[in-house]
Amino acid sequence: MLLVQEADDHAAFERLISRHQKKLFGYLWRFTGDRQATEDLFQETCMRIYQARASFNHEYSFSSWVYRIATNACLDMRKKKSHAMEKATDDEIINRHAVTHDRPDAALFEETKSRKIQGLLGELPEKLRIVLLLKHYEDLSIKAIAAILDIPEGTVKSRLFKGIKQLTVLAEKRGLSNEM
Numbered sequence: 689m690l691l692v693q694e695a696d697d698h699a700a701f702e703r704l705i706s707r708h709q710k711k712l713f714g715y716l717w718r719f720t721g722d723r724q725a726t727e728d729l730f731q732e733t734c735m736r737i738y739q740a741r742a743s744f745n746h747e748y749s750f751s752s753w754v755y756r757i758a759t760n761a762c763l764d765m766r767k768k769k770s771h772a773m774e775k776a777t778d779d780e781i782i783n784r785h786a787v788t789h790d791r792p793d794a795a796l797f798e799e800t801k802s803r804k805i806q807g808l809l810g811e812l813p814e815k816l817r818i819v820l821l822l823k824h825y826e827d828l829s830i831k832a833i834a835a836i837l838d839i840p841e842g843t844v845k846s847r848l849f850k851g852i853k854q855l856t857v858l859a860e861k862r863g864l865s866n867e868m
Contacts, residue, residue, distance in 0.1 A: 701738055708754055711826065715755065718821050719762050721806060729765060733758045749832060756836040759818060766814070808858045816851035819844055 705712075712733065717726045736757050744753055809817055822833045823844075830848075834841045 715826055718825055729761050732761045752832045752835045808855055816847050819847040820851045
């Protein structure tokens with residue numbers, strides 16, 4: 689009976705991960721900018737989710753819980769410096785942001801803009817970058833971000849404001865404010 693329950697548990701886990709895989713991988717990718725580090729973090733996050741599955745509180749959103757685990761895995765990896773989280777190569781950035789356009793110049797403009805924004809985000813302090821990624825790339829609410837990061841909603845709002853302000857200043861310093 690225990691083996692059947694474990695098989696059912698594992699199958700349910702695989703379905704949940706499959707449902708959230710694309711968004712989770714995208715979040716990790718934007719956090720690291722490095723494909724290998726993203727794959728490692730994705731595996732680490734999945735392992736942590738599986739190990740902590742019994743502690744999940746069903747009163748809360750599963751996706752918020754997953755993002756919190758993913759964010760903690762990112763921060764832990766940065767602290768350990770076990771993997772160099774380098775900037776993505778030009779080819780990786782272009783492939784990552786591949787957009788179908790009728791005109792090649794429009795696609796090139798979008799890729800260049802994405803690369804510049806990714807570079808600017810990489811210069812922000814981690815606590816500001818995380819909040820911006822969760823809000824603007826993952827489209828999470830202030831309340832969800834606060835739950836993921838275990839900080840007050842007011843702090844999330846403050847970090848969003850500061851992050852956008854710093855991003856704007858960085859863009860202006862580099863003459864990119866018209867492209868933002």
